[in-house]
Amino acid sequence: MEAVKEYTNGEVTIVWKPGSCIHSEKCWRGLSSVFKPKDKPWIDATGAESEAIIKQVSQCPSGALTTYRNSAGPKSISDMGKVKIQVIENGPLRIMGELEITHKDGSTERKESVATFCRCGHSTNKPFCDGSHKRQGFEG
Numbered sequence: 001m002e003a004v005k006e007y008t009n010g011e012v013t014i015v016w017k018p019g020s021c022i023h024s025e026k027c028w029r030g031l032s033s034v035f036k037p038k039d040k041p042w043i044d045a046t047g048a049e050s051e052a053i054i055k056q057v058s059q060c061p062s063g064a065l066t067t068y069r070n071s072a073g074p075k076s077i078s079d080m081g082k083v084k085i086q087v088i089e090n091g092p093l094r095i096m097g098e099l100e101i102t103h104k105d106g107s108t109e110r111k112e113s114v115a116t117f118c119r120c121g122h123s124t125n126k127p128f129c130d131g132s133h134k135r136q137g138f139e140g
Helices: 026-030 050-057 132-136
Strands: 005-008 012-016 065-069 084-087 093-096 099-102 108-111 114-117
Touching: 012 050, 026 050, 050 065
Parallel strands: none
Antiparallel strands: 005 012, 012 065, 084 093, 093 114, 099 108
């Protein structure tokens, strides 16, 4: 089972799934008052207004970071609706929605809300992206 950590400011909760993180650095480069990779814990949900947090977390390419408003509670897979696919320039495919992945060995896995799939062929966590495209200089 994947580790999940939650950080809240009372109004919004940031959910972090470390096993899904590809270390794109978008979080802390975009909102360093909340995301502080050298600190423990590295997320300070009181470091910015809720709307700024929601906006920045929505930029996470892997879906390792998500948010929910505490008044509404976390979204379930059944709340997701349509599947959306985004081709990230020089990066992975970002797929959002209800996902059931069948691996080459026949095993299946469910992903909630977002998963990123490798396009460069260099990931050590195939079929998922691990950020190798940056080190390899992938263009596409």
